[in-house]
Amino acid sequence: MSTLLIQTPEGLYCPAAGVHIDPLRPVARAVITHAHSDHARPGHGAVLATRETLDIMALRLGAGFAGTTQPLAYGEALTLDGIHLRLVPAGHVLGSAQVVIEAPGERAVVSGDYKRQEDPTCAPFELVPCDTFVTEATFGLPVFRHPPIAGELARLLASMALFPERTHLVGAYSLGKAQRLIAELRRCGYDRTIYLHGALEKVTAYYISRGVALGPVAPVGPRGKDLAGELVICPPGDLAGRWARRFADPVTAVASGWMRVRARARQRGVSLPLIVSDHVDWPDLCRTVTETGASTVWVTHGAEEALCHWCETVGRNAQPLHMIGYGEEEADSSPAQD
Ligand SMILES: [Zn+2]
Ligand SMILES: [Zn+2]
Numbered sequence: 001m002s003t004l005l006i007q008t009p010e011g012l013y014c015p016a017a018g019v020h021i022d023p024l025r026p027v028a029r030a031v032i033t034h035a036h037s038d039h040a041r042p043g044h045g046a047v048l049a050t051r052e053t054l055d056i057m058a059l060r061l062g063a064g065f066a067g068t069t070q071p072l073a074y075g076e077a078l079t080l081d082g083i084h085l086r087l088v089p090a091g092h093v094l095g096s097a098q099v100v101i102e103a104p105g106e107r108a109v110v111s112g113d114y115k116r117q118e119d120p121t122c123a124p125f126e127l128v129p130c131d132t133f134v135t136e137a138t139f140g141l142p143v144f145r146h147p148p149i150a151g152e153l154a155r156l157l158a159s160m161a162l163f164p165e166r167t168h169l170v171g172a173y174s175l176g177k178a179q180r181l182i183a184e185l186r187r188c189g190y191d192r193t194i195y196l197h198g199a200l201e202k203v204t205a206y207y208i209s210r211g212v213a214l215g216p217v218a219p220v221g222p223r224g225k226d227l228a229g230e231l232v233i234c235p236p237g238d239l240a241g242r243w244a245r246r247f248a249d250p251v252t253a254v255a256s257g258w259m260r261v262r263a264r265a266r267q268r269g270v271s272l273p274l275i276v277s278d279h280v281d282w283p284d285l286c287r288t289v290t291e292t293g294a295s296t297v298w299v300t301h302g303a304e305e306a307l308c309h310w311c312e313t314v315g316r317n318a319q320p321l322h323m324i325g326y327g328e329e330e331a332d333s334s335p336a337q338d
Pocket of ligand 1 (some may be wrong): 034036092113
């Protein structure tokens with residue numbers, strides 16, 4: 001049991017501090033873990049988040065997305081009505097944070113979305129021991145094991161070498177995944193210009209402005225057939241539409257944890273599935289629960305039942321929260337959409 005957090009129709013709430021975390025409906029005071037649209041909704045009175053999360057929310061939602069905003073740096077402590085609150089890195093996307101809430105004798109951590117795999121575009125996940133751990137379970141089934149990203153990108157680069165006359169079109173979420181792919185491709189030695197769909201331009205420019213090294217990138221703009229042999233990144237939803245028809249016999253790839261499911265890649269007409277995820281996979285999920293030492297685990301969304309069952313088998317109290325509304329940033333490849 002947690003005395004620090006309760007579940008309300010608006011989402012997770014800390015009554016003692018008077019704040020909701022990643023609320024699903026407009027509230028007076030919100031703490032936002034990261035800028036993905038399912039967690040960072042407009043219309044709250046006051047929003048507390050990292051500088052990066054606030055900036056990206058303003059880019060995507062407009063400057064008036066909340067009544068007032070307050071940036072809180074990683075590790076900086078804030079006291080609200082006797083409750084200590086701080087943000088620590090979640091390793092999910094630039095600016096993503098776990099929310100640590102503390103009262104004498106009790107600590108709760110709300111992870112938001114997170115991963116343990118290395119990511120050169122954001123601060124690494126920081127483990128915080130706690131009594132209550134609130135976790136996602138997007139990939140909370142033993143079948144989900146994300147391979148090292150270098151191997152996935154090696155397959156992409158091999159395909160580019162094999163088909164030098166074709167455009168390689170990679171579907172990736174516009175916040176986080178696209179920039180991580182670019183940064184990791186540079187680590188693999190790919191130094192040519194990478195072309196971006198318009199939906200990726202603002203966030204990518206923001207990453208660069210925050211000092212994330214991405215090398216040469218350029219908008220696709222009106223180009224098409226002349227990008228034969230080049231690499232283009234777009235939102236997954238644009239792979240199959242009118243926009244994609246401008247390219248020379250494109251090879252379509254999708255970078256997603258869901259690409260572990262072969263049937264899904266086939267069904268979507270993806271010729272090059274790349275298993276790249278910004279969420280924890282099953283082994284990392286279990287490892288993280290264990291490492292926090294939490295006696296109580298709350299699971300917000302995803303494969304809640306499987307994770308809760310596993311938690312019970314290792315002697316922890318676990319509760320699925322069945323929170324409707326999270327996971328929609330990833331809607332393009334979620335099971336509900338197929
Ligand atoms: Zn997210
Ligand atoms: Zn999410």
